[in-house]
Amino acid sequence: xxxxxxxxRGRLHEIIFEADTPAGKIFDLFLQASILTSVLIVxxxxxxxxxxxYGAFFTIAEWFFTLIFTLEYGLRLYxxxxxxxxxxSFFGVVDLLSVLPTYLxxxxxxxxxxxxxxxxxxxxxxxxLKMVKFVGEAETLMRALRSSGRKIxxxxxxxxxxxxxxxxxMYLVEGEENGFTSIPRxxxxxxxxxxxxxxxxxSPKSDLGQAIAAFIMVLGYGIIAIPTGxxxxxxxxxxxxxxxSCPDCSxxxxxxxxxxxxxxxxxx
Numbered sequence: 001x002x003x004x005x006x007x008x009r010g011r012l013h014e015i016i017f018e019a020d021t022p023a024g025k026i027f028d029l030f031l032q033a034s035i036l037t038s039v040l041i042v043x044x045x046x047x048x049x050x051x052x053x054y055g056a057f058f059t060i061a062e063w064f065f066t067l068i069f070t071l072e073y074g075l076r077l078y079x080x081x082x083x084x085x086x087x088x089s090f091f092g093v094v095d096l097l098s099v100l101p102t103y104l105x106x107x108x109x110x111x112x113x114x115x116x117x118x119x120x121x122x123x124x125x126x127x128x129l130k131m132v133k134f135v136g137e138a139e140t141l142m143r144a145l146r147s148s149g150r151k152i153x154x155x156x157x158x159x160x161x162x163x164x165x166x167x168x169x170m171y172l173v174e175g176e177e178n179g180f181t182s183i184p185r186x187x188x189x190x191x192x193x194x195x196x197x198x199x200x201x202x203s204p205k206s207d208l209g210q211a212i213a214a215f216i217m218v219l220g221y222g223i224i225a226i227p228t229g230x231x232x233x234x235x236x237x238x239x240x241x242x243x244x245s246c247p248d249c250s251x252x253x254x255x256x257x258x259x260x261x262x263x264x265x266x267x268x
Contacts, residue, residue, distance in 0.1 A: 010079075012075055012078065013079040016072070017076075034065055034068060034069070037061075037065070038065040041058055041062060062102060063102065066099055066102040066103070072095070073096065073099060079247075082248060086249070151230045152227055152230060155230070159194070164187055166187075166212070167187030167190040170213075173208050174205065178205045178209070179202045190216065193216045194223065196221065196224070246261035246263065248266035249263055249266065
């Protein structure tokens with residue numbers, strides 16, 4: 001690779017992956033505006049009135065943004081040290097999913113495929129997820145969620161145990177005559193009640209059943225707050241990070257004084 005090509009790739013990487021440079025900030029703002037506009041167009045295109053009136057414009061706009069994001073995806077692969085590694089990463093897959101639906105629609109003609117095409121086009125919404133990496137607090141939030149993973153799993157197991165117990169009890173107390181026709185259906189009622197959703201399609205009729213339901217409702221208010229407390233506790237241990245991206249593996253979220261990538265060891 002020539003020195004000129006290396007310089008061009010380095011400059012492109014600085015613009016596309018770095019959010020703390022003037023050129024990077026301009027690129028980020030343009031990309032975010034394009035993401036929001038393209039998603040808005042897809043949403044409006046799903047409204048029959050707008051589709052009939054502006055269908056041709058929506059089609060042109062969709063292809064315009066598809067070509068922009070295709071070019072962006074290609075440049076990301078070009079300027080990164082390990083293109084395949086980036087392509088297999090979360091945001092690499094998001095980049096690919098943001099352009100595939102429009103191209104796939106070319107090979108799925110016919111009215112019988114309209115529903116499938118529309119479902120594929122809804123994948124454009126994933127483009128919004130790309131905005132996460134431009135938010136300075138995203139890494140802190142992801143780190144808190146990862147650290148809270150085991151605690152949340154244990155919490156969900158406890159909830160699962162409780163709804164099975166409460167569902168079984170309500171099946172015995174209320175019985176089939178009051179709508180609790182099986183233990184699984186009773187567990188469904190327990191979940192709806194404990195989460196305070198309260199659809200009302202099943203409700204206890206006996207005094208004992210209503211007392212148990214009241215207890216589950218009150219318990220639900222306390223349980224809902226627990227996951228928030230778990231994640232908030234992890235967020236308290238916030239570390240300062242930069243938006244600098246590794247030129248080799250595209251990883252971001254490095255410490256301000258970091259000289260090497262903490263994921264692949266490449267010099268920053």
